Amino acid sequence: MALISPSRRLRRTPFSDGVEAAGVKAYTVYNRMLLPTVFRSVEEDYHHLKSAVQIWDVAVERQVELRGPDAARLMQMLTPRDLRGMNAGQCYYVPIVDETGGMLNDPVAVKLAEDRWWISIADSDLLLWVKGIANGYRLDVLVDEPDVSPLAVQGPKAEALMARVFGDGVKDVKFFRYGMFEFQGRQLVVARSGYSKQGGFEIYVEGSDIAMPLWNALMEAGKDLDVYAGCPNLIERIEGGLLSYGNDMNDDNTPHECGLGKFCNTSTAIGCVGRDALLRVAKEGPVKQLRPIEIHGDAVPTCDRLWPLMDGDRQVGTVSSAAYSPDFATNVAIGMVRMTHWDAGSELDVVTPTGIQPVTVWETFWI
Numbered sequence: 015m016a017l018i019s020p021s022r023r024l025r026r027t028p029f030s031d032g033v034e035a036a037g038v039k040a041y042t043v044y045n046r047m048l049l050p051t052v053f054r055s056v057e058e059d060y061h062h063l064k065s066a067v068q069i070w071d072v073a074v075e076r077q078v079e080l081r082g083p084d085a086a087r088l089m090q091m092l093t094p095r096d097l098r099g100m101n102a103g104q105c106y107y108v109p110i111v112d113e114t115g116g117m118l119n120d121p122v123a124v125k126l127a128e129d130r131w132w133i134s135i136a137d138s139d140l141l142l143w144v145k146g147i148a149n150g151y152r153l154d155v156l157v158d159e160p161d162v163s164p165l166a167v168q169g170p171k172a173e174a175l176m177a178r179v180f181g182d183g184v185k186d187v188k189f190f191r192y193g194m195f196e197f198q199g200r201q202l203v204v205a206r207s208g209y210s211k212q213g214g215f216e217i218y219v220e221g222s223d224i225a226m227p228l229w230n231a232l233m234e235a236g237k238d239l240d241v242y243a244g245c246p247n248l249i250e251r252i253e254g255g256l257l258s259y260g261n262d263m264n265d266d267n268t269p270h271e272c273g274l275g276k277f278c279n280t281s282t283a284i285g286c287v288g289r290d291a292l293l294r295v296a297k298e299g300p301v302k303q304l305r306p307i308e309i310h311g312d313a314v315p316t317c318d319r320l321w322p323l324m325d326g327d328r329q330v331g332t333v334s335s336a337a338y339s340p341d342f343a344t345n346v347a348i349g350m351v352r353m354t355h356w357d358a359g360s361e362l363d364v365v366t367p368t369g370i371q372p373v374t375v376w377e378t379f380w381i
């Protein structure tokens with residue numbers, strides 16, 4: 015593919031100078047911002063992520079901030095996950111749905127206080143939807159995108175590195191919880207979370223001015239831990255079944271079709287705008303669902319369009335993400351499969367741009 019022309023519309027991040035100095039080889043565009051996809055090679059990055067520690071510029075995970083007396087009410091209008099048991103200090107993975115129950119985003123919600131929330135968004139223009147709801151319902155809440163840029167520290171040595179920069183207190187932060195930790199006189203939200211299954215943290219860097227100082231401090235402190243710049247890794251995230259909004263699902267899909275029913279409590283999520291629609295579809299259950307798909311044979315090409323899943327000459331699904339996994343010595347993939355063919359062990363064929371390959375449908379992801 016040709017190069018992308020830089021311009022002001024395609025936003026750099028506060029960490030872009032560090033990313034470039036580390037020799038980034040490819041970017042994608044996410045929330046109209048640059049997201050690195052390759053440093054050394056996707057496979058080298060994969061092995062390094064699983065054995066050492068990486069610093070990820072995930073500033074593209076933009077925050078939609080809700081601030082004011084109606085912030086909690088607005089947050090519950092956006093998601094079918096029941097938020098009543100959620101306290102400040104917690105993060106929740108929350109499906110966001112429209113009035114038809116269609117997925118608009120799959121962010122991490124961060125509860126800072128009853129009247130202050132961050133929604134750490136995937137790649138869709140959620141700010142516009144949230145502002146529309148807030149204004150349409152005349153809610154007493156401010157909605158905007160603050161100067162907050164997540165920096166992820168991921169990998170088996172992430173905790174060791176984080177303790178050197180933020181102190182041993184970070185070791186006590188539990189999964190999907192956060193604490194406030196100081197860096198250069200500023201208090202930052204540091205959560206145990208991130209878009210990998212290797213463990214790690216996300217630092218919500220508030221104030222672009224401390225972005226590069228923090229990047230440099232982590233790189234310096236981790237030299238003997240083999241720290242390097244990294245990014246969400248295609249192979250690892252498919253192995254782990256981490257979904258990519260816009261790739262694996264979009265507003266045509268319900269959370270149940272995406273396997274996100276466990277993050278929905280539709281009957282008690284009072285106020286959710288998609289509640290009635292979801293109550294209808296949840297009663298019947300989905301007729302298609304995302305599944306781990308093993309693609310046998312040669313290493314597959316990049317999946318940049320849906321690949322048909324066939325039972326003979328009948329299409330029964332689509333593959334939306336795929337990559338060759340060195341650790342499992344097979345192609346790992348994510349696909350949407352019709353109910354009639356979604357049981358574990360189901361054998362189908364996938365039509366890729368380079369040919370037809372046999373596949374097996376599974377029920378649990380690789381990691």
Ligand code: THG
Pocket residue numbers: 075106107120121122134135136137164190207208209210216255256257
């Ligand atoms: N972290 C933050 N913001 C994000 C992402 C992130 N915004 C964009 C994108 N990633 C949103 N999508 C996801 C997808 C999966 C997870 C988080 C965000 C995730 N899932 C875990 C799992 O499925 O194993 C845990 C879910 C849970 O148990 O609550 O972490 O990564 N800040």
